[in-house]
Amino acid sequence: MPEGDTIYRTARALGRALTGKQITRFQTEYAQIARADDDQPFVGQTITTIEARGKWLLIHLSGGQILATHMLMSGSWHIYRPGERWQEPARNARIVLETADFQAVAFRVPVARIYTERSLLREAAIPKPEGDVLAGAFDAAAAIQRLQSHPDDELGPALLRQHVLAGVGNVFKSEICFLLGLSPFCKVATLSELELKQVVETAQRLLAASVLEDSGAQIVTYQGRKRRTTRKADPAESLWVYGRKNEPCRRCGTPIQRCLQGTNARSTYWCPVCQPLPS
Ligand SMILES: [Zn+2]
Numbered sequence: 001m002p003e004g005d006t007i008y009r010t011a012r013a014l015g016r017a018l019t020g021k022q023i024t025r026f027q028t029e030y031a032q033i034a035r036a037d038d039d040q041p042f043v044g045q046t047i048t049t050i051e052a053r054g055k056w057l058l059i060h061l062s063g064g065q066i067l068a069t070h071m072l073m074s075g076s077w078h079i080y081r082p083g084e085r086w087q088e089p090a091r092n093a094r095i096v097l098e099t100a101d102f103q104a105v106a107f108r109v110p111v112a113r114i115y116t117e118r119s120l121l122r123e124a125a126i127p128k129p130e131g132d133v134l135a136g137a138f139d140a141a142a143a144i145q146r147l148q149s150h151p152d153d154e155l156g157p158a159l160l161r162q163h164v165l166a167g168v169g170n171v172f173k174s175e176i177c178f179l180l181g182l183s184p185f186c187k188v189a190t191l192s193e194l195e196l197k198q199v200v201e202t203a204q205r206l207l208a209a210s211v212l213e214d215s216g217a218q219i220v221t222y223q224g225r226k227r228r229t230t231r232k233a234d235p236a237e238s239l240w241v242y243g244r245k246n247e248p249c250r251r252c253g254t255p256i257q258r259c260l261q262g263t264n265a266r267s268t269y270w271c272p273v274c275q276p277l278p279s
Contacts (some may be wrong), residue, residue, distance in 0.1 A: 004167020005210035007052040008134045015050040021099035028095045036114040054127040054166030066115040073108035127166035144196045154182030157262030171242045174269040175229040176202045178240045183277040241269040
């Protein structure tokens with residue numbers, strides 16, 4: 001599932017290809033977006049900014065409209081040169097946006113909406129820039145306060161609240177808890193100010209490392225990339241606990257456990273020895 005790092009890299013790649021460029025063709029499967037396009041055609045407008053906000057990707061147009069897409073579990077944006085073969089069937093394309101040099105295609109993106117700057121400010125579902133772990137405007141002290149405003153949450157589900165720490169997803173949730181030796185089942189209220197500060201700093205560090213440029217990075221067709229939280233280059237050793245049920249803990253050898261946690265029943269991985277539940 002895309003987490004904030006994936007959306008950030010997508011926004012960066014799309015931004016490089018499309019920012020400052022005029023839209024030459026636009027096509028969508030979404031009625032609301034097609035209506036907005038009828039009212040104020042996208043063709044002829046310039047793409048001014050492309051940004052990630054947590055798991056939302058925002059494309060700002062010179063006419064003031066903002067195309068917001070959310071990938072949920074299945075969606076992805078691809079970039080192609082004109083005439084390049086698509087890596088997904090055309091029937092999965094929900095939005096096609098073209099400039100003279102590139103085609104951007106949103107495949108199986110389940111949520112797409114049009115906003116204005118004003119309506120975006122009022123939209124509670126889309127995180128503000130200061131709430132996005134990867135944004136330059138991110139405010140760590142405010143993020144700690146937002147965590148503290150959910151004292152009865154268990155730490156695991158609290159980390160997935162997008163208005164608390166926009167960008168952290170299910171993989172990083174388990175990895176952050178392990179790295180700090182914190183049980184994902186401890187209540188936020190039981191954590192000290194210092195521990196919460198470390199939680200926020202670790203989230204920032206892991207996500208930032210995950211969006212570091214590959215050397216020689218350039219505009220390429222979007223590809224997913226494996227996440228890495230250990231310092232090992234071997235993909236089989238890239239994560240501490242996520243996806244490693246019953247495999248030995250990399251620190252103590254105890255079998256890693258997995259369960260479904262929180263109201264959304266998301267999988268959580270942890271080492272019961274390295275991450276004891278405070279009694
Ligand atoms: Zn362990």
